[in-house]
Amino acid sequence: MAATTDHGEQHEERHAEETDEASASPSPQSSPSPQSPPAPRRRGTGRLATAVGVFGELLITAGVVLGLFVVYSLWWTNVLADREADEQGDKVRDTWAHEEGGKPAEFDPKKGIGFLHVPTMSKDEILVGKGTSTKYLNDGIAGYYTDPVKATLPTSGKDGNFSLAAHRDGHGAKFHNIHKIKKGDPIVFETKDDWYVYKVYAMLPETSKYNVDVLSAVPKQSGRKKAGKYITLTTCTPVFTSNYRYIVWGELERVEKVDRERTPPEELR
Numbered sequence: 001m002a003a004t005t006d007h008g009e010q011h012e013e014r015h016a017e018e019t020d021e022a023s024a025s026p027s028p029q030s031s032p033s034p035q036s037p038p039a040p041r042r043r044g045t046g047r048l049a050t051a052v053g054v055f056g057e058l059l060i061t062a063g064v065v066l067g068l069f070v071v072y073s074l075w076w077t078n079v080l081a082d083r084e085a086d087e088q089g090d091k092v093r094d095t096w097a098h099e100e101g102g103k104p105a106e107f108d109p110k111k112g113i114g115f116l117h118v119p120t121m122s123k124d125e126i127l128v129g130k131g132t133s134t135k136y137l138n139d140g141i142a143g144y145y146t147d148p149v150k151a152t153l154p155t156s157g158k159d160g161n162f163s164l165a166a167h168r169d170g171h172g173a174k175f176h177n178i179h180k181i182k183k184g185d186p187i188v189f190e191t192k193d194d195w196y197v198y199k200v201y202a203m204l205p206e207t208s209k210y211n212v213d214v215l216s217a218v219p220k221q222s223g224r225k226k227a228g229k230y231i232t233l234t235t236c237t238p239v240f241t242s243n244y245r246y247i248v249w250g251e252l253e254r255v256e257k258v259d260r261e262r263t264p265p266e267e268l269r
Contacts (some may be wrong), residue, residue, distance in 0.1 A: 081140030081172035096192040117188040132165040140172025149215040153197045159227040163215040168235040175235035184268035187250045198250035222249040
């Protein structure tokens, strides 16, 4: 009996130890899963993202610079040109007011020779001077041609073509609305002593910038075949480009003397 009891006790003790070891050892199900190692970083993708970011910033900068340039070209140059033209125009009128003895106004390119009025194109008067170089027209004026065809000034009293040019955009843009001019519209050129009243009879919306025939003394492309007293307005077209030229022709209807009050002709009232 003792042996049996001892053997049973030993068996129970061994079973208890195994149970304790089993309890002490972690269960496979309860063991924490090991963390996944971080994915390796792709160097090529990082460099591409950096390059795209830099390129995007460059595009934004370029857009800002382009926008500022457009503002400068289409607005600020107009402000500067209008200011310069107004100053020159004031000097011309001041000179006229102080001339004595009926002396004719001097045809000084720096002062201007008169003022152009085209109501359907602009409500402002446009100072007219000698020459059509870009530098000169940038002052916000209209210039009469001296090359390749020399304009005939109306003050000469001779037949011919009083041909003029001005900018259509930027630098005053004095001929910006030239496309609004229609047949029968008046064009008036004002000098110290006279108003020269022309009537528009033809337009050419687009022609080559090398077409000098439009400036001829007898502008045959306008439909005229014989000598007369003509005026021609020229400017760039389409707007914001200089690919072609827009042309307007007029013919002198009458000349009115300037009175003491400088009363404008009825076309300008």
